[in-house]
Amino acid sequence: MIEHRHASHPDIVKRLKRAEGHLRSVVTMIEGGKPCLDIAQQLHAVEKAVAQAKRTLIHDHLDHCLEETIGPLPLEKRGSIVEFKEIAKYL
Template sequence: MRASEAAAYSDAPVRVVGTCGYEIVESARTKGDGMHGYGDDKAKVLARLRRIEGQVRAIEQMVEGDRYCIDVLTQISASTSALKSVALLLLDDHLNHCVRQAAADGGEVADEKLAEASGAIARLVRS
């Protein structure tokens, strides 16, 4: 049983790592109150990812059906663009929650979170 499942069945506190990367202690009652980088946008992020998954599956069907290369390429570019948009949304949430909180706390955690964010931005820019 995963920690999150345990929390759903008991009120005993469990230690989980939140979306901000902090270990947080939560119980069934406080579940969801932890610091969540993309907490508010979770439903929107999931909806967009499911649409992208559908786009990729549609591209597979285009290739299976020997559809014209250029049309396949157009759909791939659209999916790439959509993935980048979702990444920018997540990054904005991450800066506004995790990085903001870490910067306010200061110290090594702030250094670490800022270095991590820079790394993620670089990977995205170069992807």
Template sequence: MSHENAHSSNPEIIKRLNRTIGQLQTIVRMIEEHRSCPEVAMQLQAVEKAISQAKKTFIHNHIENWLEPGETVTKQALQDLRDISKYL
């Protein structure tokens, strides 16, 4: 069983999260500028979706890279999968 966190350096996830940081900074400015609720809500929805997608990709990559083909699944591995599945 490989417990390397190869996914932790996934450049696509990092790029997506960095983009989301920029979106959040823009939303803060929009609120400070008293922009309309629908405009702000739309941007918040976009950020929420981006974070959700990054989370799914991160977890899926972890699961795919976690077990080596042909390995026996241990009780601990099953428990770890149960623990992480609640975040999907």
């Protein structure tokens, strides 16, 4: 298998490790009988971290992998890619 890495991958790994730590905290909080509001706040942080990691990965893919496949596009023809990146945030 060919190794596939981008400059954004270390940042994505950091975000996911942070989310992993938050998730472990949530489990500990639930087991420790912490208030639901505190638990919900931590779960929200986990969701946001994972969503941001996913968004970064998708945008990076569009910027690099897609361009590798179709070739570099002039600025006036990048509109559809820019629009796709915008709509991808709703995935």
